[in-house]
Amino acid sequence: MAEPQWLNEDELRAWYAFVAAGALMNRRLDQQLKEDVGITHLQYEILVRLDAAKDRELRMSELAGALLNSKSGLTYQITQLEKAGLVARRSCASDVRAVYAGLTDAGRSMLERAAPGHVALVRELLIDVLTPGQLATVADGLGEVTRRMQESEAPR
Amino acid sequence: MAEPQWLNEDELRAWYAFVAAGALMNRRLDQQLKEDVGITHLQYEILVRLDAAKDRELRMSELAGALLNSKSGLTYQITQLEKAGLVARRSCASDVRAVYAGLTDAGRSMLERAAPGHVALVRELLIDVLTPGQLATVADGLGEVTRRMQESEAPR
DNA sequence: CCATCGAGGTTCAAATTTGAACCTGCCGGT
């Protein structure tokens, strides 16, 4: 069998830059959102998806698909958000099993308060650091990376 | 005050590609390493750093700096790795407070077993999906992003 | 119509992560 194909120096640089940037970015965003408005990055993302959805609501499974965590994790987070009054569960008429999570007015207002600071930080930490060309490359390259991973997703 | 500067379409694409790729990648690597050799990606990274270090050992604080998690998180992981016999703690002669974590022979052997599959997956999911040019851009761009975040690290 | 399979969510226990104390012991200033 062939020797494993180790990463050369450039590949290693790219790999570590990718991993480190992701981790640091997440930490920063979490921190800022927490001290700014008291929610985590994950919760913020949930609110964003709901806000963007038709009627500002989505089924749990749709949310779980868009986000990247497990079903039970989503159940937990939605419960938290519901306790905080930012989201409300509603059962589905046509399918008794299904559950919709909908953004409440408080949730919408939270989003409005959180978004400016969040976006500004994303801009400061990522967008503004890259040239437009680099940004496009990242979008294309990592977009393709993402697409492939989603396709080959081991169906759990 | 100025309207918050929202992200345009390209910026949004880049941002989401970046976030999604990071999350999916981590999930995949964790899965593979776990079912392959029974360690997490984080633990793998710890072993790698130790292996690369002089005398195959590092102080806890050095490790914590290289990795991206909290001090207590590292204590926990090192304890786990020590239970598994992959790492050994050793106290420092010159500074009683300091603790060294060193790779054991079992740890080295684990790394040798884990690395080929891990590297192959990184290659398959990221490296081989990008063109050399894209790879270089990612290394440069995200490298700079990482550097800036580390510099401006709010000293905790 | 009936048995099954599988989808949609939740629950539960176990593993992990985090942040805030908390100990010790190094160090600089007085």
Add this chain to the structure above:
DNA sequence: ACCGGCAGGTTCAAATTTGAACCTCGATGG
């Protein structure tokens, strides 16, 4: 030599995450 501050790690409780088991239905093929 003595004190206050801080660096290096650990501990502890609380929050989160994960995966497996479970429950309830909807859809499908006989």
